[in-house]
Amino acid sequence: MSKNVSDHTKLAHLSRDEEVLQGAVNPPVHRASTILFERAEDLYSSKPKRSYGIVGMSVHDSLREAFCTLEQAYSVVLAPSGLAACTMPLLAICSAGDHVLLSNNIYGPTRRFCENHLPRLNIEFDFFDPENSNNILEHIKSNTKAIFMESPGSLTMELTDIPAIVAVAKGRNIWTLVDNTWGAGWFLKPITMGVDFSIQAASKYPCGHSDVLMGTIATGSKKADKVLQRFDTDSGNFVSPDDAWLVLRGLRTMSARLERQQTSALKVASWLSQHPKVAQVLHPALACHPDHQLWKRDFTGSSGLFSFLLHPTSEAQVFKILNSLKYFGLGFSWGGYESLAIHCDPQLIRTNPKWPDQGNIIRLSIGLEEPHDLIADLSQALNI
Numbered sequence: 001m002s003k004n005v006s007d008h009t010k011l012a013h014l015s016r017d018e019e020v021l022q023g024a025v026n027p028p029v030h031r032a033s034t035i036l037f038e039r040a041e042d043l044y045s046s047k048p049k050r051s052y053g054i055v056g057m058s059v060h061d062s063l064r065e066a067f068c069t070l071e072q073a074y075s076v077v078l079a080p081s082g083l084a085a086c087t088m089p090l091l092a093i094c095s096a097g098d099h100v101l102l103s104n105n106i107y108g109p110t111r112r113f114c115e116n117h118l119p120r121l122n123i124e125f126d127f128f129d130p131e132n133s134n135n136i137l138e139h140i141k142s143n144t145k146a147i148f149m150e151s152p153g154s155l156t157m158e159l160t161d162i163p164a165i166v167a168v169a170k171g172r173n174i175w176t177l178v179d180n181t182w183g184a185g186w187f188l189k190p191i192t193m194g195v196d197f198s199i200q201a202a203s204k205y206p207c208g209h210s211d212v213l214m215g216t217i218a219t220g221s222k223k224a225d226k227v228l229q230r231f232d233t234d235s236g237n238f239v240s241p242d243d244a245w246l247v248l249r250g251l252r253t254m255s256a257r258l259e260r261q262q263t264s265a266l267k268v269a270s271w272l273s274q275h276p277k278v279a280q281v282l283h284p285a286l287a288c289h290p291d292h293q294l295w296k297r298d299f300t301g302s303s304g305l306f307s308f309l310l311h312p313t314s315e316a317q318v319f320k321i322l323n324s325l326k327y328f329g330l331g332f333s334w335g336g337y338e339s340l341a342i343h344c345d346p347q348l349i350r351t352n353p354k355w356p357d358q359g360n361i362i363r364l365s366i367g368l369e370e371p372h373d374l375i376a377d378l379s380q381a382l383n384i
């Protein structure tokens with residue numbers, strides 16, 4: 001498909017191989033472990049594309065191709081969850097004696113994986129302040145192998161100057177990784193900025209219906225692809241064809257959902273920013289956000305996830321607010337068609353600099369409901 005075609009058109013038409021579809025609009029769910037060979041001579045030949053189901057069937061190929069186009073990547077590896085997609089490339093590229101730099105705002109379970117398992121493998125790690133990428137050089141050591149970013153952070157919404165970090169990393173042979181779940185491969189294209197691995201929790205916007213766990217790792221070069229594919233093959237990584245089918249189906253409507261969620265989230269965020277009980281709205285597309293200029297430079301839009309800070313209040317009051325919401329479900333994850341809310345404080349783990357204890361943060365994932373209904377719901381809850 002021509003590069004000049006819009007992403008909207010691409011999402012509707014790519015990965016629709018007529019030979020596989022046989023007239024249908026969507027591909028079949030193709031389940032397989034054993035692949036039969038016609039001749040014994042071919043069993044151990046390196047030629048066949050598939051010798052065992054673990055490499056995936058046509059539905060996996062279609063999904064990989066779709067993400068590859070969306071992320072403008074060299075290749076894409078699918079993983080059984082977003083978290084697995086964050087940890088896999090680290091395991092693929094790092095060896096004993098290496099050092100990894102982690103953004104201080106990375107997804108909590110990614111942080112937990114690094115804290116619990118990297119030391120066991122004799123891999124060191126440190127954190128850097130995502131909003132202070134200018135001093136990244138101060139954190140780099142002679143054995144730094146990778147820099148892991150998440151922009152914006154999915155709770156506190158700080159942005160990282162990705163091109164600035166890439167510029168420092170490239171000259172030093174350091175791999176760069178970005179958790180691109182908020183940008184969804186739609187609003188941010190890290191590979192085009194020179195990032196080596198763009199990671200998504202496809203469980204969020206690509207799936208869009210809160211019923212599949214999946215991750216994607218897009219690679220930026222043949223070199224990155226080689227190191228990741230090796231680990232993918234050797235570790236037995238696999239996602240089910242049913243899940244691949246569901247995510248491919250979700251991806252077809254992602255642009256329409258994201259456009260509505262973007263508009264609705266901005267309406268809700270703007271309303272919250274005027275509310276007397278709200279100290280600050282953490283949404284990078286609002287002009288008052290400290291990283292707004294960076295967002296304007298690097299992103300083409302904003303998704304439906306943002307947070308807000310209440311003026312200091314008791315935990316009991318925060319629970320009261322959350323418990324009185326009617327249209328916001330209380331639950332983890334985000335990017336589905338239904339709105340969700342959580343309080344973030346128990347998850348706000350930060351190392352050097354620590355998260356300043358400024359009040360209680362509530363995170364909202366805005367779904368497809370009418371924004372006026374969501375605002376009315378928040379209004380009654382905040383006035384409780």
Ligand SMILES: Cc1ncc(COP(=O)(O)O)c(C=O)c1O
Nearest residue numbers: 081082083107154181201203214
């Ligand atoms: C930013 C971010 N990355 C990764 C993940 C992990 O995704 P999954 O739930 O599919 O493991 C999440 C999940 O909430 C997330 O918010």
